[in-house]
Amino acid sequence: MRNFAIIAHRGASAVCPENTMSAFERCLELGATGIETDVQMTSDGRLVLIHDETLSRTAAAEGWIKDITYDQLRTYDAGAWFHADFAEERIPSLEDLFRLVQGKGTLLNLELKNGIVSYKGMEEKIVQAIRDWKLEQQVVLSSFNHASLVRCKRLAPEIRTALLYMEKLYRPYDYAVKLEASGLHPYKLAVTHEDVAAALAHGVVTYPFTVNDPAEMQAMIDTGVQGIITDVPDVLASLINVPAR
Ligand code: G3P
Numbered sequence: 001m002r003n004f005a006i007i008a009h010r011g012a013s014a015v016c017p018e019n020t021m022s023a024f025e026r027c028l029e030l031g032a033t034g035i036e037t038d039v040q041m042t043s044d045g046r047l048v049l050i051h052d053e054t055l056s057r058t059a060a061a062e063g064w065i066k067d068i069t070y071d072q073l074r075t076y077d078a079g080a081w082f083h084a085d086f087a088e089e090r091i092p093s094l095e096d097l098f099r100l101v102q103g104k105g106t107l108l109n110l111e112l113k114n115g116i117v118s119y120k121g122m123e124e125k126i127v128q129a130i131r132d133w134k135l136e137q138q139v140v141l142s143s144f145n146h147a148s149l150v151r152c153k154r155l156a157p158e159i160r161t162a163l164l165y166m167e168k169l170y171r172p173y174d175y176a177v178k179l180e181a182s183g184l185h186p187y188k189l190a191v192t193h194e195d196v197a198a199a200l201a202h203g204v205v206t207y208p209f210t211v212n213d214p215a216e217m218q219a220m221i222d223t224g225v226q227g228i229i230t231d232v233p234d235v236l237a238s239l240i241n242v243p244a245r
């Protein structure tokens, strides 16, 4: 299937520590055409890639990202919790990932994690960084914080946005059009064939998350979605790249 987006959730997070450079590099080797990652902000305003607002689960330290400087954050080990082979991995900056994908066709799905902590100025910083690196065409900004996505769209109409949501919505494509979003990123159980088709008719693509089981992937493909966010991009690639008979 041509142009189907194989989006690695937090990089190759089934085989590497999530949201590390190892995970991002590995997912490209495994056939991902896109990378999804989570953006938080340090006390000195640096955008960094880590799922949680706090360090304890993936960085073997205590405290909130919002309360530590970037230099402090870079002292923590973001890989040993996953496996000793990944000890000494660091929490990447947004620029570390930009450097990896620049010049490649990789789709970059940056999720703004500003639902729990309202990072002041995050939208301006992320838009500026994308423009500085000339990655406007490669990036899709997503968030469960839809007000923040509207803010991004006002700042940068040229950068695509996608709405994350968990439960079924009524005519989600109408909502996407109203918010000038070009994508819907629903939880997999909120996907219906009718919504996917209607969204596409409105110019809105649908990429469900997080789909790891091959049978579930096939069911999603059968609804007509244009891409899938997964921890196992190699599994999805093997389904997608089967030659048509
Ligand atoms: O982008 C989809 C997915 O990443 C949203 O959930 O918690 O894994 O960031 P979460």
Ligand code: CA
Pocket (backbone or CB within 6 Å): 036, 037, 038, 111
């Ligand atoms: Ca995410």
